[in-house]
Amino acid sequence: MSLYEKLGGDAAVDAAVDIFYRKVLMDDRINQYFDGVDMAGQSQKQKAFLTMVLGGPNSYTGKDMREGHKHLTGLNDTHVDAVIELLGETLKELGVGDEDIGEVAALANSVRDDVLNR
Numbered sequence: 001m002s003l004y005e006k007l008g009g010d011a012a013v014d015a016a017v018d019i020f021y022r023k024v025l026m027d028d029r030i031n032q033y034f035d036g037v038d039m040a041g042q043s044q045k046q047k048a049f050l051t052m053v054l055g056g057p058n059s060y061t062g063k064d065m066r067e068g069h070k071h072l073t074g075l076n077d078t079h080v081d082a083v084i085e086l087l088g089e090t091l092k093e094l095g096v097g098d099e100d101i102g103e104v105a106a107l108a109n110s111v112r113d114d115v116l117n118r
Ligand code: HEM
Pocket: 030, 033, 034, 037, 042, 045, 046, 049, 061, 062, 063, 064, 068, 069, 072, 075, 079, 080, 081, 083, 084, 108, 109, 111, 112, 115
């Protein structure tokens, strides 16, 4: 079973992205990057992206991670760490086990160099 199915499919990913974005926007370590970003559109992309990395049906048509983030000046490892931390907290709130959270964190971590354009 894919992690996507295990978490509960489409509805669970919807819930995860909504909770996750609320956390992101409340977090002063990273929320400045989302000033002026269309969060409804962003949530859609993030849902499709999460679905894909969790092994669900692939409907992600957004930019690749390097293209999608290279205009964000000053982005560094601490920002990626914060995002991965908030994603983990989100999944924990949804009842996901530590082992599965570790897998998602590893997937998110695998795009770190692309997100940081290095
Ligand atoms: C850790 C892994 C990350 C993943 C998987 C991820 C995923 C995504 C995706 C799928 C998009 C949409 C790309 C598109 O426009 O087509 C996006 C855009 C964006 N990401 Fe990330 N992201 C990550 C890290 C970060 C970090 C660390 C920050 C800043 C703290 C960040 C801030 C943004 C912003 C501001 C946008 C929207 C840019 C814009 O529309 O101008 N992301 N991200």
